[in-house]
Amino acid sequence: MINASLKELASALDSKKISSLELTDLFLGRIAQHNPLINAFVTVDEEKSRAAAKAADAIRAAGNAGPLTGVPIAHKDIFCQDGWRTTCGSRMLENFIAPYNATVVERCNQAGLVPLGKVNMDEFAMGSSNETSYYGPVRNPWDTDRVPGGSSGGSAAAVAARLAPAATGTDTGGSIRQPAALCGLTGLKPSYGTVSRWGMIAFASSLDQAGPMARSAEDCGLLLNAFAGFDAKDSTSLERDNEDYTRSLYQPLKGLRIGLPKEFFGTDGDAATMAAIEAALAEYRKLGAETVEVSLPSISQSVSAYYVIAPAEASSNLSRFDGVRYGYRAPEYTDLNDMYAKSxxxxxxxxxxRRILIGTYVLSHGYYDAYYLQAQRIRRLIASDFDAAFKQCDVIASPTTPGTAFKFGEKSGDPVQMYLSDIYTIGVNLAGIPALSHPCGEINGLPTGMQLIGPYFSEHRLLNVTHQYQQVTDWHRRMPTAFA
Amino acid sequence: MAFTPEDVQRLAKLARIELGSEQISATLGHLDNIFGMIADLRQVNTEGIAPMAHACDVAQRLRADAVTEGSVAQRDRCLALAPEAEAGLFLVPKVIE
Amino acid sequence: MTWEVVIGIETHAQLATQSKIFSGASTAFGAEPNAQTSLIDLAMPGVLPVVNREAVGCAIRFGLAVGSKIDQHSIFARKNYFYPDLPKGYQISQFENPVVVGGQIVLQLGQGDDLVEKVVNLTRAHMEEDAGKSLHEDFQGRTGVDLNRAGTPLLEIVTEPEMRSSAEAVAYARALHSLVRWIGICDGNMQEGSFRCDANVSVRKPGQPFGTRREIKNLNSFRFMQQAIDYEVQWQINELEEGRAIQQATVLFDPDTGETRAMRSKEDAQDYRYFPDPDLLPIAISDEWIDRVRGEMPELPQAMRERFQALGLSAYDAAAVTASLEIARYYESALKVAGNAQAKVAANWIMGDFSARLNREGLDIEAAPVTPEQLGGLIARIADQTISNAIGKKVFDALWQGQGKSADEIIEAQGLKQITDTGAIEALVDEVLAANPGNVAEFKAGKEKALNALVGQIMKAAKGKANPQQVNDLLKKKLS
Structure with a gap:
């Protein structure tokens, strides 16, 4: 059961092989057993989970089940969940009980998905290793001396260790795709505006996007069906008809043009990673795809542009955490400003x-034009690069990360090293387009991922391409043996 | 690009984050490195390129002017989250105008 | 050499919407603390703003009323600073691309025939959200924060530094106050903070560059504005004349002392780090939307004044009857019944007896017991000599008391119709002359006053209804 796909779980529930309550208890049991080792869950509330499972069983008994009714899911602790502690990985929100549901949570609830708990993350989603969480680092189930990636590291580790069949994640610069790659999962960052940001604690508003993290493209499609779609509460939510993201899963790949950006396929890539990517491309060719060289001339600027824009927005987004209306307030202070500064x-x-200070600087008087506006101009250049590339290809392939999961402390002392490892994923957020990472190999026993990028609203196509690949490969079915 | 302790202090003050002197020098080193990484951005010729503030080029959706929210019950629920509250108000250290 | 005063005004006008600019909470005044807050107004983690269409409509309406350019691609920006009544740590405002660019307000300065017009140019007007309220009194050593007002839509209207005296500044504020109410975008209630002004004041020697300015915050009455500016100007002149430079500062006016003082909480040089709000997209204002707003716009006071002057009103009277849309509407409705020939008479009535009565009883024009149609009907009866002016006042009083539905009804019911029949008047004259030989003798002896006594007697006998002109004419004829 712990290795079953979401579709298989739904079918087991439908045929009464198992009830949602039993399934939920199975995963709650695994959490109790394994979480102390990997620290994926920050908050578990068994009673609430069981109540939701019972409700799902009742809905199924009444014949009103949807495709995912009764299937458990873990929510990244960035989503406000009514009545649940919602920490965003920060001491700031250690005691914050959210008074409302994020739209993603609300829609998952409506779809009958059973919340298993809140999963760990880099503090306010700022990090690529999960080492910045106030609640301690998450360990990679494939090697617990290594990071799971971040910021959705708890989501990735929970699914990889089979503590949850699926999880929600968010991706501002690679926070779904990178941990998915480092933990051997499939994770999709949808087009900006596809999934509502209401109730998702903001890091960088113009880049943040929630998406599914699961084991396969099919699972991701089903999850996206549950929580994507227009939401009037988010001004940047795009007014479009709901779509079935699984509609193209079975389409053959014959004639698919996979673009390979020459900037990502030069000589400086990690050899083992590039070999895994080449092997995956060979599979794609066998499936009928062809590869074409494309160019993203401004992509080398993406890390710089990102580390201006994201901290700028974050510095402002995080001003509301001031110790006045909720959250942490320092126990001792002399006056109002001291209360702010200490809290x-x-x-x-x-x-x-660090990021608040960077953001404060690039927006401050005299530096705004040179940094912030310049970064936004480069952002447009990067978006235009992708537009031009998609005239020559249907999807773009690249590694997701420069290497496999690294050891704790390996990069955390040097923020610049950490930031530069986002080079493959960051451009996508700047352009707003969708991308996913799927497992495509193992290097020294650690999973590695391939990133597929598509034009705006091509989620169904990215899932189709991945699904076809996952029909002929088994990387996505592998699991860390310690958690079998 | 080299930050001075005064630069860092000014930013910390603007951002309302207390930094001790050790933290200032550590932060200073990190900021120097990060802005060293970002420096290449300033060399790019972006003449005639419009800044891109949003991922997609659409217009703001507008809401009908209707009262849909706000109640004493909701206020009380939110006020319960506050570090200090009384008589329906959030309390803070005395503000002198 | 004397000093020249330079004043620019920034006004925050609360837009007349039901709900807040970015949330569905009510904007009504006076609710229980924090009970009119949504999760958005409380800046809960994860919440997002959505723009109220009506707030944008109000801004467009204002822009059209003052002849501005409407930016059809207007942008919201964040203004970053920390303050307990600013829950997000930033105010959503506009910086680049405000919705209203440029425009003019025309002021009338002076009285009567000395009335002159002055044009004040506007720099811009932009939409923004109001902050909450800090209450400093009730909690020992603590400040209480009420966010009911947070998120209330405001239009901040900014002038060029073109006013040269406190009188001009007040005239501008009054004209703007009248206009925003006229076009229905703001209730103008200054006690409740719906209309508040900041005055940027500096002084200089004529011909010199602008001096350093100090900003007087939150002036919520015209009288305080005048007092505050006068005090501030004198203070700055004294400082400069004693050789001290003016430091840029934000100051508050204390009505109790009549003095201004620098605000402590604004001591730091601010760096607001404006940037486009990533949660909000550009506001697209279509030509159709602008045309629709233009179509719904009431006739503006300037146009109305010109129309009334063409009917024979002086500039001063025309300004007086267009002091507010309510007065102007009242005047127009009365005139419609009385006839355009009575333009001047109707203005006199409204600015005279009618206003005096409203004042005396503390009533707003909307609550006046006499409708404009009733007043117009009354003026028409005076004009066609059905009644005299004096009886007119009596009829007005009766209308005010609700003694009849119209002037005609009262005239009829109370028998107030003027006696114009020469025979009837002659009979009265003869009667009075016969009964008052003393007065007649005095008059004939050269005492002009005796005539007035006779007229009084005749009018009394006629119960005031005799046509006074006819009475005079007949009397003189009989006595000559």
Whole structure:
């Protein structure tokens, strides 16, 4: 059961092989057993989970089940969940009980998905290793001395260790795709505006997008069906008809043009990673795809542009955490400004404070044009690069990460090293387009992922391409043996 | 690009984050490195390129002017989250105008 | 050499919407603390703003009323600063691409025949959200924060530094106050903070560059504005004349002392780090939308004044009857019944007896017991000599008391119709002359006053209804 796909779980529930309550208890049991080792879950509330499972069983008994009714899911602790502690990985929100549901959570609830708990993450989603969480690092189930990636590291580790069949994640610069790659999962960052940001605690508003993290493209499609779609509460939510993201899964890949950006396929890539990518491309060719060289001339600027824009937006988004209406307030202070400065100094971790200061600087008087506006202009150049490339190909392939999961502390002392490892994923967020990562090999026993990028609204196509690949390969079915 | 302790102090003050002197020098080193990484951005010729503030080029959707929210019950629920509250108000250290 | 005063005004006008600019909470005044807040107004983690269409409509309406350019691609920006009544740590405002660019307000300065017009140019007007309220009194050593007002839509209207005295500044504020109410975008209630002004004041020697300005915050009455500016100007002149430079500052006016003082909370040089709000997209304002707003716009006071002057009103009277849309509408409705020939008479009535009565009883024009149609009917009866002016006042009083539905009804019911029949008047004259030989003798002896006494007697006998002109003419004829 723990290795079953979402479709298989739904069918087992439908045929009464198992009830949602039993399934939920199975996963809650695994969480109790394994979470102390990997620290994927920050908050578990068995009673609430069981109540939701019972409700799902009742809906199924009444014949009103949808495709995912009764299937358990873990929510990244960035989503406000009514009545649940919602920490965003920060001391700042250690005691924050969300008074409302994020739209993603609301829609998952409506789809009958059973919440298993809140999963760990880099503090305010700022990090690529999950080492910045106030609640301690998450360990990679494939090697617990290594990071699971971030910021959706808890989501990735929970699914990889089979503590949850699926999870929600968010991706501002690669936070779904990178941990998916490092933990051997399939994770999709949808087109900006596809999934509502209402109730998702903002990091960088113009880049943030929620998406599914699961084991296969099919699972991701089913999850996206459950929570994507227009939401009037989010001004940046796009007014479009709902679509079935699984509609193209079975389409053959004959004639598919896979673009290979020459900037990503030069000589400086990690050899083992590039070999895994080449092997995956060979599979795609066998499936009828062809590869074409494309160019993204401005992509080398993407990390710089991102580390101006994202901290700028974050510095402003995080101003609301001031110790006045909710969240952490320092126990001692002299006056109002001291209360602010101490509460924020003690409530935020180092990486968050660093990014707030970067953002404050690039927006401040005299530097706005040189940094912030310049970064936004480069953002447009990068988006145009993708537009031009998609005239020559249907999807773009690249590694998701420069290497496999690294060891704790390996990069955390040097933020720049950490930031530069986002080079493959960041451009996609700047352009707003969809991309996913799927497992495509193992290097020294650690999973590695391939990133597929598509033009706006091509989620169904990316899932189709991946699904076809996953029909002829088994990387996505492998699991860390310690958690079998 | 080299930050001075005064630069860092000014930013910390603007951002309302207390930094001790050790933290200032550590932060200073990190900021130097990060802005060293970002420096290449300033060399790019972007003449005639319009800044891109949003991922997609659409217009703001507008809401009908209708009262749909706000109640004492909701206020009380939110006020319960506050570090300090009384008589329906959030309390903060005395503000002198 | 004397000092020249330079004043620019920034006004925050609360837009007359039901709900807040970015949330569905009510904007009504006076609710229980924080009970009119949505999750958005409380800046809960994860919440997002959505723009109220009506707030944008109000801004467009204002822009059209003052002849501005409407930016059809207007942008919301974040203004970043920390304050307990600013829940997000930033205010959503507009920086680049405000919705209203340029425009003019025309002021009338002076009285009567000395009335002159002055044009004040507007720099811009932009939409923004109001902050909450900090209450400093009730909690020992603590400040209480009420966010009911947070998120209320405001239009901030900014002038060029073109006013040269406190009187001009007040005239501008009054004209703007009248206009925003005229076009229905703001209730103008200054006590409740719906219309508040900040005055940027500096002084200089004529011909010199602008001096350093100090900003007087939150002036919520015209009288305080005048007092505050006068005090501030004198203070700045004294400083400069004693050789001290003016430091740029934000100051508050204390009505109790009549003085201004620098605000402590604004001591730091601010760096607001404006940037386009990533949660909000550009507002597209179509030509159709602008045309629709234009179509719904009431006739503007300037146009109305010109029309009334063409009917024979002086500039001063025309300004007086267009002091507010309510007065102007009242005047127009009365005139419609009385006839355009009575333009001046109707203006006199409204600015005279009618206003005096409203004042005396503390009533708004909307609550006046006499409708404009009733007043117009009354003026028409005076004009066609059905009644005299004096009886007119009596009829007005009766209308005010609700003694009849129209002037005609009262005239009829109370028998107030003027006696114009020469025979009837002659009979009265003869009667009075016969009964008052003393007065007649005095008059004939050269005492002009005796005539007035006779007229009084005749009018009394006629119960005031005799046509006074006819009475005079007949009397003189009989006595000559």
């Amino acid at each position: 924020r100094a003690q409530g935020f971790g180092e990486e968050v404070k």
